[in-house]
Amino acid sequence: MNDDAPQQPATMKPTTMAQTSPQQTTPQEAPRPPATAEEILAALDPEQREVATTFGGPLCVLAGAGTGKTRAITHRIAYGVATGQLNPRHVLAVTFTAKAAAEMRSRLRDLGVPAVQARTFHAAALRQLRHFWPRVVGGPMPEIMPSKFAGVAEACQRLHMSVDRAALRDIVSEIEWSRVSMLTPETYPQAAEAARRPGVAGFDSRSISRILTSYEEVKRSRSLIDFEDVLLHMVGILTERPDVAREVRGQYRHFVVDEYQDVSTLQHALLRLWLGEGSDLCVVGDAAQTIYTFAGARASFLLDFSREFRGARSIRLERNYRSTPQIVKMANTVLDGANGRTKAQRLTLVAQRPDGPPPVVETYADDPAEAEGVAERIAGLVADGRPAADIAVLFRTNSQSEAVEQALTGRGIGYLVRGGDRFFDRQEVRRAMVALRAATKVDGSDDPARVARDVLGQHGWSPNPPETTGAVRDRWDSLNALVNLADTVAARPGATLADLVRELEERAEAQNAPVVDGVTLASIHAAKGLEWPVVFVIGASEGLLPISMAKTNAEVEEERRLFYVALTRARDLLTVSWSAARTPGARGSRKPTRFLDGVIERPEGSSSPGASRRRTGRRSATMHQECRVCGGGLTTPHEERIGRHETCPPTHSEEVMDALRAWRRETAAANGAPAYTVFTDATLEAIAERDPHGRQALLAVPGVGPAKLEAFADAVLEILAAHRSDETAGQK
Template identity: 80%
Template sequence: MTENTGAFPADPADAAPAAGAPAVPPLTAEGVLEALDPEQREAARTFGGPLCVLAGAGTGKTRTITHRIAYGVMTGQLNPRHVLAVTFTAKAAAEMRSRLRDLGVPAVQARTFHAAALRQLRHFWPRVIGGGAPEIMPNKIAGVAEACQRLHMSVDRAALRDIVSEVEWSRVSMLTPESYPEAAAQARRPGVAGFDSRSIARILTQYEEVKKERGVIDFEDVLLHMVGFLTERPDIAREIRGQYRHFVVDEYQDVSALQHALLRLWLGPSTDLCVVGDAAQTIYTFAGARASYLLDFPREFRGASTIRLERNYRSTPQIVRLANTVLDGAQGRTKAHRLTLVSQRPAGPAPVIESYADDMAEAEGVAERIQEQIREGRTAADMAVLFRTNSQSEAVEQALTARGIGYLVRGGDRFFERQEVRRALLALRAASRVEHGDAARAVRDVVSALGWSEKAPETTGAVRERWDSLNALVHLTGTILARPGAGLVDVVRELEERAESQSAPVVDGVTLASIHAAKGLEWPSVFVIGASDGLLPISMAQTPAEVEEERRLFYVALTRARDLLTISWSAARTPGSRGSRKPSRFLDGVLEQRGSGARTGPAASSPRRTGRRSATVFSECRTCGAQLTTDAEQRLGRHSGCAPSHGESVLDALRLWRRQRSSQLGVPAYSVFTDATLGALAERAPSTAEEMAQIPGIGPLKVQRHGEEVLAILAGFAAAAPAESASPQVKK
């Protein structure tokens, strides 16, 4: 057994196997390497000095980190009890611990910066300060609100959130109230909630007084206190450096000045540090992140090795190519240090770029696409709608609700921090102390009392979000109780473990999320809405550096998609308004590759070109001549209630062909052609490849793959047109 010479005891949770986990055959060192590609393998075998791994989106950075640690332990180059792996979220840390356990190295500690520092702070506080460590404020809202009140400043909740964000930026930038105004000016920080920098400095001073009087500290204080302890107490620094000798830091592009200072103090004179990051995914500079620590790593740590991971395992070549094109237009350090991704997956459908008349039409169009994909076999949980600002969510929520499609709004409170979830957990904990014959019924009684019902509410906003949260709990508890012998005690234990690791249950609904909230996540199908100048980049981005951060944000959104990617924008905000918006400048390179016609917004004439694969859509019904209002009808060329120009047997033949073709290719039917595209094929009956390419949903690649067979089917029905015309028609 490896001796633990650390200054404070290891956490038993770090070494404990997951409850009920099956025994895993021990891996050999070479077996660990076999699971890696050449560049990942090089990173896993590099020890003896500082290492910088530049890992692009979807390139398997977590796999690389965990396999490197496992290989180092198995070959004796790392002592598992002297390794500290640091990441930025509790969920990521839990995932890392789980993977390390699976690799046979459970003793390695994987924590967030705050969790690691808090554990150290609680251990050393009695020795340095005396007594127990103070309580941590659950959030800053109340403390900052009291500080404003003492200064007779009137602020609403929205302004309060902005001030809290500025307080956090000042703390992670290691500023004092006195140094804040000058630093804010140099960083071009805008005025916050109508207050200038000197007013914010006064709030900072008063906020410190509030904490002092309450005897509490916040999360930034945890790091600041540890920086102080390590700086002023050489004995404590020696103990911590004796405990932790090998450091791994994930998402290094997101490190703040405060986190960097703490890391350097943890290291001391050592250079045994491996960092992993991607400068192109730096999207939190407004919160204090500094990509310069990643980009300047070889300068800060002389003799550092740098390894680039560019093999993308997440997205299809078509999605990766588009994302690379967006980065082609980058400027400054983003361009100089960019990674060029190379997809390792088979070819898939080309990304779709669509334009709409207004935001409402865009929301309706996206909801319709989602409904099509659900009909074709995808689950709602397979899809996400990403946007720049939270206000863009409402129209999509309404459009999904109108179609009976569930959704989950991500980016607000964490799942286990939501009021209804906390109340449910408290009630379940109380119920677990009482004997229940039917645990499932007891769970339903608890959540029903909090507003849950069997049927989803036909509304949007907070009511629907609360129901979705409680419904997710119902399904999760059902899964737990399905295990042999499981009861309410088991339910509560697992919920508490999930709350600690922020492992939220999967809600069976479409994810609606800001791009910032989507970082680190992925979905088979992603819709990026609002891709117009003013939203992407946001109108507030004025300087070149701010615009570049917006480009990186767009890049992050695109690389969340695995199989299907749809990008859309609208010409106007409200129906009937003048369409003055233009496609995002970040799409310039993409649109140029697809033809200059893609630069224009939707016109009023019939038919019109959207620029999306040079597809033709219609504004008037070819049957009745009236205006077409929905995107699906505009693609089809007629109202859904008007008689089609084809018989049902044409559509049946196309569906049969699609089913056979998808079976041959081993792909879902919708990835061959969607129902809407089959309907348009039957309706328009193209006779040439050029005519076929004019149909929305069909690009050159699909014409090349399927055109000959589809045109043959349609030609056969065209030759039998007299007989076909005798078939029953749908009446208006």
């Protein structure tokens, strides 16, 4: 699940996650010789090469999804070192996650420049704060709160405010937004109103201001600081102590910042103080992937870079190496409907991979039917040999996960829910690591796999997964990932339990979690920066995408960007689905998301919410209102699609369905794709029921569409015609 490594020809072997994982890089491994300047450039495409060779001033790299941005900036650093334009000990590369920082360090090590510092904003600031605190403040630096929840809960308790866990979570998020926006309790209310921040957990802005004041008092009374304080203290020290600022700027003179569209006001202030009067700064980002403004991210720092840094150069990376042309086209189409700055400064991805199956857009009657339908598709892929770890199901809200979990469990398919605690921060993982360390002192066995199973078995692991979902299954998945890692370590010659523990410690430091052998279930926010061969995006309906709370144009546009991020996680196969109702039997009032305008055809005379009516001049799919068998009204999308009640007998024969299924199976096999990417079962059934006599009639069948009409019309119409001829011959 490497984020953006291009799959392009190169004379230099590309860096991959497999080559750089901790299990293959031990502390005893000899450092690799530095790559030559020619080797470094040979691994890049023309635009990436321009990034790598541009020095001497501010540089803004606008890099679309899957365009190889990490490759470009790591090779830029390596090329600068190889040509003497950069001193590796004066370079600071800043990322937003510990895992991204670890990957960047690994790639730089493979390029022969291990001395470069690659850290998150917090890690870099914390290192500096620990160094300067005794000199500037005196005494040891306060401890950092592992979590704000306890401190905020105490703050509310001091104010006699009763809050539950959900409300506490919302308050913590609001406090974090206020801190990264560099607000004080006094300035928060006005800023929150100006930013149209909604009321939090039933509290107005004045009440949140009181909680902020109380929270600061809690920290002082306990002699603690939080993660935002780390950045705030460094901003204060660098502002007030010129001697410290000179020392920091003497150490770091060349800066690279990844994911610049996610920079907050606080992070930007710290970066400017690191730079001082310097201008050796390279930033990389994509405004179309700005999805964290609710948490304080400001894409304006990326979009206005050339105004802030005079003489800055800008380079665009638009060659997409991740996804098939069909997926890239759909993602571009979604951004075609954007408004505001996202549209004015958008990147248009250009696919570099061969053709693949077109994305599938599917409708279900209700949420449980959608979950079952997606799980059935996944079961088919797994049965065809596709590893479950290659597949992800993405959704807008975490509450959508439960139905999919149940559907997968019912089919015996493992899964991993992302978006909660980081793997090595989970309680069961921490306890397991403590137990494994203890076992190394009493067990000298050279079979780490056996010992790990014995130890983890005492902590809740079993050879077979639990049949339940939720927390019980999550804990088992975590422990089972450790068992699988133990098997991997045990396969190495001479491996011991100590080797397994060392592997876990290295991975924990790099936040490089072991891969769980299961389908990934994740919110779209949690999926940012990841990719999978197969992606299902569920709940693509108005009210979920965009979420019902998105009222302003800016909020709706952020939801559009979120949908775009979801689509661009897919490499080979993409399915987008939505359901007409939440529960079985409920009125199907939902509509597909407006972000699919231009991707799907809507019925004649309809328009998406928030969009003007479009007339394409092209005949759209039609839905039946009355049952062709009994004449009664149709209520569900499936009934409207096939033109009869599901309880009424079909008007087609099994022979025509068998013929259509056989054709679909052969066509899919010839294309090397799953059968449903040709036509879904529901579409085949609708074709058989309606028995269209020409191309326009076939186009009116929901699920066909212009692209599939062009590709499959002749074959389908020939099958239907042959079936009619057989029936006529049989009647004579």
